[in-house]
Amino acid sequence: MILMKTDVTSLAPSCLGLAAKQGGQAADTPLAHYARKLARIEAALARMDKGRYGFCLTCEGRIALHRLEADPAETVCGTCDNGKGT
Numbered sequence: 001m002i003l004m005k006t007d008v009t010s011l012a013p014s015c016l017g018l019a020a021k022q023g024g025q026a027a028d029t030p031l032a033h034y035a036r037k038l039a040r041i042e043a044a045l046a047r048m049d050k051g052r053y054g055f056c057l058t059c060e061g062r063i064a065l066h067r068l069e070a071d072p073a074e075t076v077c078g079t080c081d082n083g084k085g086t
């Protein structure tokens, strides 16, 4: 049961390494996609630990509930996301 968590965390860096080997930012293998998702979720969990979950990383404002419902690992509010373009 402890093995499960160990497996997942040790898997992520090797996935990222694999993606890089296959050609930089264009590589979007299922494994690389999974590793990115995992990294976002782990970052969201880390923010929860610090009591910063649900706050925009850019302007520190509240992220709207509907955005968190659509993507629980969302890192920016609607205003900052729009500023990013498409």
Ligand SMILES: [Zn+2]
Binding pocket: 056, 057, 058, 059, 060, 061, 076, 077, 078, 079, 080, 081
């Ligand atoms: Zn913001």
